[in-house]
Amino acid sequence: MIAGRFQIRKFWNSSTEARGGRLEAAKTEFRPLASHLRSLMKYNIFFIFLFFALPARGFVETDVTRVVEASEEVVILKTNQKISQYNIPAEVFKKALPYPIRELDMEGDLDKGQRLIAQVKRDKPRLIFAIGDKATFLAKKEFSETPVIFSMVLNWNKLKISENKNITGISLDVPPESQFTQLKLVAPRVSRVGVIYSPEASQELIERAKEISSGLGLGLVSYQVHSEKEVKKAWDKIKDQIDALWMVADPIVITTNSFEFLQKQTLRQKIPFMGYSESFVKAGALLSVSPDYETIGSQAASIAAQILEDKQKPWDIQVAEPIGTVITLNKNTAKKLGLLLDDRILSLIDRTFE
Template sequence: MKRAGAQWMFFSMMAFSAIHRPALARAEEVVAILSSEVAAYREAYEGFQDALGRRVPAALLSREEPEIGPETRVVVAFGGKAALRHYPSRVTVVYCMAPGTKLAPQEFGPSVVEIQMLPRAEVILSKIKEIQPSLKRLAVFWSSKPLESDLRELQRASAKAGIEILSEQLGDPKDLPERLRALYTKIDAVWLTPDPILVTLRNFSILKEFSWSNAIPFYVPIAGLVEQGATASVSADFREIGRTAAMAVKQVLADKRIQGTFYPMQAEVVLHPRMAQWLGLEIVQNPPEERKKGLP
């Protein structure tokens, strides 16, 4: 539950407004469960419904107990608190918006499907390389053990991108300033993973100050952080994460046995123009089918 609480802080830090209560959950084939009133969950839920092409009843855990009836085949969990609940073994669990949470398939029965917060590692690195073509050494900060597999994916994708990944796991987030001082002359940029233990106001302020003081780009996994001073974000918007969850649910309803991880297809890049210009970064225009935004 500590991890779920950290995820609530993670999304609340983005300054999203509270959501309206979803429709009361009923025992149906597909049921959605939202961990809290954070608007990010609502956006993902709406994207999920749109892509699925049907109304899906939803329960808000802070207000009601979900009803999982005999007709229910799939539970779609939005957030760590919803993902970590116990569900009947016959139900397939599709969970999203839960950074730092990894569910083992044997815990739940038929299958467990994780929807990643971010696009694939090769997409992330290619987008960062577009922004900073001279990038050779990228420090990646993380803490939560479940994110270790994501770091391995970055390492595998790094050779093709021509980037050396310096994997910096922090046993204690308080060690961040000391670790940054040690890396100062060894890196060209910093990437902060979507780790609920690390994405705090304190750590963000430390990384932002390090970036501005040393002219080292600071890349983040959430667009909202660019407004607060990060150089750029590479992410998937919350509706896209919901749409990806719908893809998985459609396969389950078509009686396909699926398990493992689904990744959002579309990447969103948001730049902080003033900081990018100050750092001398090359801002490359994306092809029309890709999404790229710049702050005023």
């Protein structure tokens, strides 16, 4: 029995020694491999850190960069860039400002304009430069805090710009004194100027013109209408009292039909007809004094600098009159009216049509 126990203990001891030897051998054999694995784990942990940390950092920087760029951005919103006149102030404005500028074209479509403005609102630009009636209308409607500068809007009061404290801009209406002065230069015998207007659109302008005309030795004969249909009646009332007709940018009065009627009637009675843009002169009116579009772009950039750099509020900046003007003359019409234009007068004219 004792011998049996001894044999068992001997077997156990020998087995234990054998296992211990094999374990030590295994440790010795796998120690380099374990060390290598530990090294790999260190590197893996490092690379895992890089994998998760660096992209996360990259996203943060990208988002911050995008937000900063958006907050620095100035947006030009055009009513329709196919109208070449709208592109002139936009180009001057872009060159004058040291900010990222994005141009958006409504293509004359208010629905597209709404979609563009929804995108603009998300980006939160620093300032909007609206060019044209529709762009100005939407900017006024959709933005109550972002500064807005409008331009290229005839009779801008019709949009009730003064209701918004965040909007200012440049009028497209040349002051009456500038127009009357040029009219007297080309047609010095003029003494009584007629004008057909609607009080809804032009009352303030007509009141100002009455004050100015007397100082220039002119009488102003005005006649109110409330629709285009009344233009013929108005002409019959004033035609024998005037020796020149002044066209104002009144959308109720001036349409294609009413212009053609007045152009024919004034030419028939040899009465100088003064339009408010060169397109009317090209179509047969005698003369126009219209804004210089490049100067409007410069004025808009100057106002933008006052807002962005000098931190002035838009409501503290009055709507500006256009500084530069372009005088356009139709030589053929002048000849039909019997006007004699010497070289001195012609040298003062910027553009002519035959």
